[in-house]
Amino acid sequence: MLLEKLNWRYATKKFDPARPVPQDKIDKIVEAVRLAPTSSGLQPYDLLVITNPDIKAKILPIASGQTQVVDASHILVFAAWDTYTADRINAAFDFVEAERQLTGEALDNWNAYRHRLLNAYVPRDARTNFEHAARQSYIGFGFAIAEAAMLEVDATPMEGFDADALDELLGLRARGLRSVTMLPLGYRQADQDWLVGLKKVRRPKEEFVTVIR
């Protein structure tokens, strides 16, 4: 079922600007991202959902003129924490502690884990921490691509944009965030998309996979 949809999907090059994605489908794609697992459950990234036409027009040059960012009805932006801080880690641990109503030994274990993480992450350089956070955002990125395919919503995974310029435009640095990936969402305009008819190419299984029995 998912595999069939993963074969159906492709990196859409031309969206139909007249066909927006319904809100209930956007909500489901966003929910898939929110449910994605992350290291220690910290969810060290934010998700932005952009529909504003002026902002989309300003993203166009930032994305090297790739028209998907203006033709797609929605753009998801995955923006990772610029580093791990004690405040961020403590807020995440406090939240889980409250949601699970931890007490006694469970709470002691939870706080021991919290302190191991604080000791490991907070002194580490910001680049290493950002890379770790950015990696987590790719699991959610993958879930968004998968859920969009399930709903037969077209999507274009994008890394090739000027992240610094996008951060500036969206005010991300002031929020301690750095953009990592974008995912325009819409519906393909098949008669104007050069990629839609081309064969999906993947490395053969025998070459991609090593089995150790």
Added chain:
Amino acid sequence: MLLEKLNWRYATKKFDPARPVPQDKIDKIVEAVRLAPTSSGLQPYDLLVITNPDIKAKILPIASGQTQVVDASHILVFAAWDTYTADRINAAFDFVEAERQLTGEALDNWNAYRHRLLNAYVPRDARTNFEHAARQSYIGFGFAIAEAAMLEVDATPMEGFDADALDELLGLRARGLRSVTMLPLGYRQADQDWLVGLKKVRRPKEEFVTVIR
């Protein structure tokens, strides 16, 4: 459908060692990874599927004694290219060129793209290239987690292991690979898993998502 399964899944802490995952389900999970998109379609990582009990026993200390690596019937290891080289990029581009039987203008465009990538990636330092490749592997990692959930196969996303030691054990460095993540696959032993009954906690949508209308 996928969302329901994403709510069902959790990071399994105790697998039933007597209940292996059937081969047809493993094949589907592997296929989801193979179908995952990657930057420029390079698929810059390999997937290892480990069932050998001796190797699993040797991974146990490398994974800080987390028993999932011995109790799960299969371990997926995602191992990214240690850097981008001209050979690797050319092999990937040659393969797509042959599979799509590109000629004329399509071939010219493809080769122009190839040279842009060669110029951008080959001179870049290995750490930056590896990080980029590792990020791609997380999309496949996400697809594996999603497809396992679809099939109601339990899984434990793992980063907390000694990657250098795993690389040594599996001979990855000699192949120009570095381990990034592991995904033990099996079936939960619910009566021995402290996490199974705990509430799934995620950041609230209002806090996780920013809408720009």
